[in-house]
Amino acid sequence: MKNFLRVLAGSFIPAFEKGIFEIRFSFKRLTVRTLVHDFISVAATIGFVILPAFLIGFIFLLLPQGRDTLLLVVENLSTFNFGPLFFLLLGIAAWSMVSEISVRYAIYISDNSGKNLSDDRVAWRKTVQKLLAAAFLLWPSFIVFVSMFWCMLSATYMEKVPRFLCFGICFILIYWLMSFLSNQYFRKSGKASAGVYLKTKLGERSLPDREQKYLRKLYGIYQDFIYTLPKASSFQKKYKEELQDFSDCFTKSTKDFTEGFPQNPKVLIETRIVPAEFNLIDREKLLKGRGELYKWTYQIPASFYNGLHRQIKLFAGVSFLLFLLIAFIPGWWPVFSWIGAPALICFAFACYTGMYTGLLYLDKSLLRKWKISVRFLLVIILVICSFYNQDHPVRMKDHKTNARETVVNQFDKWFSGYKGNIDKQKGKGNQQKKYPVIFICAEGGALRTGAYTSLFLSSLSAKLEKEKNIDFKKSVFAMSGVSGGAVGLGLYNALTFENNIQIPSKTSIELSKRFFLHDTLSPIVGKMLFGDFLNLFLPIHIDLLDRSIALEKSWEESYQSIIDKNQENVFSRSFATRKIKPTQPLLIINTTEVETGLQCWVSNLIPDSLAFKNQRDLLAEKVNDLNYSTAINFSTRFPLFSPAAKVGGVNGKARLHYLDGGYVENTGSASMLEILQLLKSKSTYFNQITPIVITLLFSEEDKTAPNIRFGNELVEILNALTHARSGNSKISRFRIKQFLNEDSIGFAIDEPLTAEEKSVPMNWVLSAQSMNNITRDVQDKLNNTSETGIITKLLKDNLKYPQIK
Numbered sequence: 001m002k003n004f005l006r007v008l009a010g011s012f013i014p015a016f017e018k019g020i021f022e023i024r025f026s027f028k029r030l031t032v033r034t035l036v037h038d039f040i041s042v043a044a045t046i047g048f049v050i051l052p053a054f055l056i057g058f059i060f061l062l063l064p065q066g067r068d069t070l071l072l073v074v075e076n077l078s079t080f081n082f083g084p085l086f087f088l089l090l091g092i093a094a095w096s097m098v099s100e101i102s103v104r105y106a107i108y109i110s111d112n113s114g115k116n117l118s119d120d121r122v123a124w125r126k127t128v129q130k131l132l133a134a135a136f137l138l139w140p141s142f143i144v145f146v147s148m149f150w151c152m153l154s155a156t157y158m159e160k161v162p163r164f165l166c167f168g169i170c171f172i173l174i175y176w177l178m179s180f181l182s183n184q185y186f187r188k189s190g191k192a193s194a195g196v197y198l199k200t201k202l203g204e205r206s207l208p209d210r211e212q213k214y215l216r217k218l219y220g221i222y223q224d225f226i227y228t229l230p231k232a233s234s235f236q237k238k239y240k241e242e243l244q245d246f247s248d249c250f251t252k253s254t255k256d257f258t259e260g261f262p263q264n265p266k267v268l269i270e271t272r273i274v275p276a277e278f279n280l281i282d283r284e285k286l287l288k289g290r291g292e293l294y295k296w297t298y299q300i301p302a303s304f305y306n307g308l309h310r311q312i313k314l315f316a317g318v319s320f321l322l323f324l325l326i327a328f329i330p331g332w333w334p335v336f337s338w339i340g341a342p343a344l345i346c347f348a349f350a351c352y353t354g355m356y357t358g359l360l361y362l363d364k365s366l367l368r369k370w371k372i373s374v375r376f377l378l379v380i381i382l383v384i385c386s387f388y389n390q391d392h393p394v395r396m397k398d399h400k401t402n403a404r405e406t407v408v409n410q411f412d413k414w415f416s417g418y419k420g421n422i423d424k425q426k427g428k429g430n431q432q433k434k435y436p437v438i439f440i441c442a443e444g445g446a447l448r449t450g451a452y453t454s455l456f457l458s459s460l461s462a463k464l465e466k467e468k469n470i471d472f473k474k475s476v477f478a479m480s481g482v483s484g485g486a487v488g489l490g491l492y493n494a495l496t497f498e499n500n501i502q503i504p505s506k507t508s509i510e511l512s513k514r515f516f517l518h519d520t521l522s523p524i525v526g527k528m529l530f531g532d533f534l535n536l537f538l539p540i541h542i543d544l545l546d547r548s549i550a551l552e553k554s555w556e557e558s559y560q561s562i563i564d565k566n567q568e569n570v571f572s573r574s575f576a577t578r579k580i581k582p583t584q585p586l587l588i589i590n591t592t593e594v595e596t597g598l599q600c601w602v603s604n605l606i607p608d609s610l611a612f613k614n615q616r617d618l619l620a621e622k623v624n625d626l627n628y629s630t631a632i633n634f635s636t637r638f639p640l641f642s643p644a645a646k647v648g649g650v651n652g653k654a655r656l657h658y659l660d661g662g663y664v665e666n667t668g669s670a671s672m673l674e675i676l677q678l679l680k681s682k683s684t685y686f687n688q689i690t691p692i693v694i695t696l697l698f699s700e701e702d703k704t705a706p707n708i709r710f711g712n713e714l715v716e717i718l719n720a721l722t723h724a725r726s727g728n729s730k731i732s733r734f735r736i737k738q739f740l741n742e743d744s745i746g747f748a749i750d751e752p753l754t755a756e757e758k759s760v761p762m763n764w765v766l767s768a769q770s771m772n773n774i775t776r777d778v779q780d781k782l783n784n785t786s787e788t789g790i791i792t793k794l795l796k797d798n799l800k801y802p803q804i805k
Contacts, residue, residue: 019127019130022130023131025123026124030121030124034124035124038128041113042107042129043132045107045111046107046132049099049103052352053099053139055349056346057139059345060144061143061147066342067154068766068767069342069765070144070148072340072767073088074148074152074166074167074170078162083338084338084342084343085169085173087340087343089173090347091344091347091350092140092177095349095353096137097181097202097350098350098353098357099137099140099353101311101312101357102354102356102357103133104203104215107129107218109221109222109364110220111218111220112220112223122218133204134186137185138181138182141175141177141178141181144174144342148170149171152167185200185202206307207308208307210275211304214275214300214304214305215308221305221308222364222368224297224298224300225274225297225299227296228294230243230292231292231293232247259283262296263276263278274298277303277304278298279299280296280298281297281298282297309361312357312361315357316357316361319354319358320351320354320358322350323534326344326347327531327534327545328544329526330550331544331546331547331549332523332554332557336523336525336526337519341519341521341522341525344530348530363375382537385536385537389536389540390646392643392644393541395543395549395630396625396630397574399624399625401574401577401626402578404580404619405605405606406608407605407675407678407679408608410582410584410605411586411679411683413582414477414585415437415683415688415689416685417582418474418475418583418802422802425803434689436475436692436800436801437475437692438476439476439676439693439694440479440480440693440695440696441480441481441669442481442489442696443482443668443695443696443698444483444484444485444486444635444638444661444666444667445698446483447487447766448484448698448766449483449484449485449753450486450491450516451766451774452753452777452778453481453487453488453489453696454492454508454515455509455775457488457492458495459509460472461496462506465804466506468791469803470801470802472505472801478586478587478588478672478675479492479585479587480671480672481587481590481635482590482635482665482667482668483666485667486589486661486668487632490571490628490632491512491515491559493585493587494570495511497583497585498628499567499568500567500568501564501567511563514562515558515562517771518554520554521765522765523547523550523554524554526547527545527546527547528641531550532546532643547641547642548633548637548642551642552629552633553629555571556569556572556629572628574625574626574627575602575625575627575628575631576603576631584604586605587603588601588602588671588675589601589602589634590664590671591634591645591659591661592660593615594644594656597664598612598616598664599670600617600618601618602626602631602635608678618634618647635661637658638660665728665732666728667695667729669695670732676691689746690747692748693740693746693748693749694749694751695750695751696752697750698752747793749793751790753774753777
């Protein structure tokens with residue numbers, strides 16, 4: 001059985017057995033307190049490796065978004081797309097190898113405990129060094145393996161056979177990668193006749209024997225090497241006389257012998273001799289050492305560690321070149337989708353670790369005499385560039401938008417035609433007193449509510465057309481979206497109202513699915529971890545490196561991929577330069593102004609009256625003409641995925657920044673309430689309508705209040721900041737309902753996404769499983785024929801809607 005396990009586990013079991021033996025040996029000789037202290041002391045020297053390692057564990061294990069991206073790798077495999085899995089394995093291998101050498105190198109240069117600790121403690125520290133190097137070599141493979149296993153247990157939409165087959169292929173390949181790396185680093189090639197094991201292909205034991213000897217001394221490889229001999233005066237009298245003769249052999253010899261005997265192979269045995277490459281320093285003081293010792297101090301030249309330095313330069317150089325290569329790939333190219341977000345994360349952390357190790361090599365080896373380290377210089381460059389860099393400027397045209405129509409004028413024209421259509425259907429003399437008008441709010445929540453919003457509205461429209469012969473879209477006058485909800489409304493608006501060719505609602509459902517199954521996360525991750533990271537160290541902003549621009553162009557490419565060639569790409573055209581059609585609804589994209597905290601608008605109409613009108617209506621004064629995708633992106637800038645949008649800062653204009661609209665209020669209800677109040681006060685037609693406000697929410701309301709019992713003073717502040725927008729959203733929704741209940745002028749319909757959050761994560765990419773969960777939830781809501789069903793609510797009180805001609 002043991003032999004079978006050895007074959008199954010490759011070199012894992014022998015390596016574990018040796019590690020456990022060394023740990024047990026140390027536990028017998030040292031106290032637990034000493035063991036823990038030395039372990040923490042050694043681990044603290046590799047903090048720059050530990051941080052990304054635990055970060056990726058958090059991403060892939062604890063975040064539903066991370067697990068969903070791994071699920072996409074399996075889904076691609078089921079369609080014979082092996083690219084994301086191949087690059088994931090490549091990324092894991094790269095990060096594993098860089099982490100292993102970075103851990104060893106950090107310990108080599110910082111741990112000099114071999115000079116002053118006991119042999120037992122030094123042996124334990126060497127054990128810790130090997131354990132940490134091995135752990136970080138295998139950690140990426142292990143964490144991805146465990147996360148994929150979790151994904152397999154939760155993947156319910158795939159049939160059993162293809163599910164287990166695809167996941168099985170992933171498990172086998174990841175395990176093979178772990179075994180392969182383990183063999184290259186841990187398994188020795190054989191046993192020589194003298195009983196000495198041959199070298200491994202990678203890792204510390206692949207280095208020359210002499211380098212290994214001094215690397216394992218824990219002397220701090222770039223610190224001076226001190227060779228010592230006790231003076232005769234250190235001993236008792238009867239030994240002192242005998243040892244004096246020994247001291248005289250070199251103290252009374254020629255200067256050349258005195259200086260050179262520690263490096264003389266005729267005098268010292270091989271295990272005690274100082275390598276000839278070491279440079280003797282302080283020649284005049286070598287026999288005047290402090291205390292009861294003779295001391296020879298040697299400087300170790302960097303060339304002595306040629307093998308180690310070749311490895312460092314190789315990994316650092318490849319990391320830097322790979323970093324630059326990925327950074328300059330255009331975000332709208334399909335390359336990022338081919339690689340996939342999980343692989344990009346692994347490659348990024350591999351590059352960061354490799355480049356930081358290269359900086360350590362510069363500071364500690366090549367430029368060790370510099371008074372200021374290269375790492376500190378980079379921090380200074382980062383601070384200076386942050387002042388001059390344009391900080392993610394918004395893509396804008398040189399000209400302003402054309403004159404937009406006001407909300408009230410557009411509503412009056414829209415309602416006049418809308419009322420006329422319904423009255424024609426009823427015939428003369430049968431005009432109704434109240435006409436239903438739809439106002440839609442969509443909550444933020446990344447692509448989860450984006451897909452939910454677009455699918456829900458398209459599916460609702462299709463069902464009403466098929467079963468009730470109602471043209472639902474003609475009843476929609478206003479839409480207000482935040483973050484992902486703004487993306488969903490933006491797509492629904494583009495397909496339904498902005499497209500140059502009318503698209504049937506049933507077709508819009510499939511187009512919406514295809515749009516939101518497009519991978520927009522990979523371009524963001526690629527640009528965030530590579531392009532924008534490089535932008536931080538540049539005094540000028542390079543659009544090619546900007547992740548927000550990559551997201552916008554990814555939407556443009558996604559929209560282009562779902563429409564016919566004879567249809568216009570709405571996402572890449574101007575947002576509000578064209579004259580609005582009389583039948584077109586109001587679209588409000590909510591954003592937050594950082595400098596003032598105000599919730600601002602990017603809208604295709606001008607609000608007639610609005611508190612701080614010119615300050616909050618961005619197209620009025622602050623922003624020129626925009627692409628449709630750029631306008632939507634004003635509301636989807638939730639750090640760290642998408643940075644704040646920078647406006648102004650030139651020609652004397654104030655430099656302003658805009659973030660996700662959900663920072664102030666996350667449902668779009670506050671803006672919609674202002675529109676309703678505006679129409680009630682200024683439109684002569686408002687008393688003829690029954691306003692119906694449909695609010696699409698990313699989840700059902702959590703009625704459990706958080707119970708703060710730990711770290712009260714800090715947790716209280718964090719909870720207040722994070723829950724403030726929830727409170728604002730709740731109050732805004734309540735005020736809309738209060739407004740509609742006055743004189744019973746209308747009613748509100750709340751439709752939260754009821755799929756569990758863990759099943760549909762907030763992410764910028766959705767797996768087929770997540771899309772299926774959203775689709776199923778939408779259909780369940782539309783098939784609800786009870787009094788709580790949305791169709792029942794829409795048709796209550798015999799409200800009449802436009803009919804399909």
